[in-house]
Amino acid sequence: MDKKDQLREILSSETIKARVHELGERISKDYHGRPIVLIGILKGAFVFMADLIRHIKNPVQIDFVRLASYGSQTEPSGQISFTKDIELDIKDRDVMVVEDLVDTGYTLKYLKDVIKLHNPASVKICCLIDKKERRQVPIEVDYVGFDIPRGFLVGYGLDFDENYRSLPAVYHINPGYKPEGFAPSDR
Ligand code: IMP
Ligand code: MG
Numbered sequence: 001m002d003k004k005d006q007l008r009e010i011l012s013s014e015t016i017k018a019r020v021h022e023l024g025e026r027i028s029k030d031y032h033g034r035p036i037v038l039i040g041i042l043k044g045a046f047v048f049m050a051d052l053i054r055h056i057k058n059p060v061q062i063d064f065v066r067l068a069s070y071g072s073q074t075e076p077s078g079q080i081s082f083t084k085d086i087e088l089d090i091k092d093r094d095v096m097v098v099e100d101l102v103d104t105g106y107t108l109k110y111l112k113d114v115i116k117l118h119n120p121a122s123v124k125i126c127c128l129i130d131k132k133e134r135r136q137v138p139i140e141v142d143y144v145g146f147d148i149p150r151g152f153l154v155g156y157g158l159d160f161d162e163n164y165r166s167l168p169a170v171y172h173i174n175p176g177y178k179p180e181g182f183a184p185s186d187r
Helices: 014-028 047-054 104-118
Strands: 004-011 036-042 060-069 080-084 093-104 120-130 144-147 170-174
Touching: 014 047, 014 120, 014 144, 036 047, 036 104, 047 060, 047 093, 060 104, 080 104, 104 120, 120 170
Parallel strands: 036 060, 036 093, 093 120, 120 144
Antiparallel strands: 004 170, 060 080
8 A cells, every 4th residue: 555645535435325225225126026146246346245235125145256357457458257257056047246336348248248148037237336438348237326437446345456445435546646846755
């Protein structure tokens, strides 16, 4: 963690809590008591999913996947593979993918296509944060917590270089921020 990283709060923990509650209520209503299999994308979605499931009234089973992508920041090539696959049998099940943040859309497009090969009854997507304007492949997100157009975000499961996941709120991060008049001796 760099002491010079500048964090600016974007979503307070109260705001997140209220919205996650609302999402859980909407999902419960939409699924009319049917059991749901929630599949969280590691690592980022674990905090959001842990809170969300406690607001869903339906019977819920959970699973996680972990994906590795081989694109670069500037060129997300869409080269994605599983480093941890789905373990539950999702054939004929109502599946909901839970993601922390949708950016280019490559991750979810890949995962949704793979999930469909398992012949589930349905697949929907729920994400905490949608950066819609940065989308490079079309992907429909069924439940969105917050639309945030730009900036790199950390906290509530989201990381920068594996740090900041434990923060209860979501922050915009300015990595290695150097204030006006910064001199190397200030380090
Ligand atoms: P994409 O939609 O395939 O581009 O990938 C989205 C993934 O990139 C998310 O699951 C995050 O793990 C990561 N990501 C994208 N933007 C951010 C951010 O602002 N903060 C933290 N992680 C991010
Ligand atoms: Mg992620």
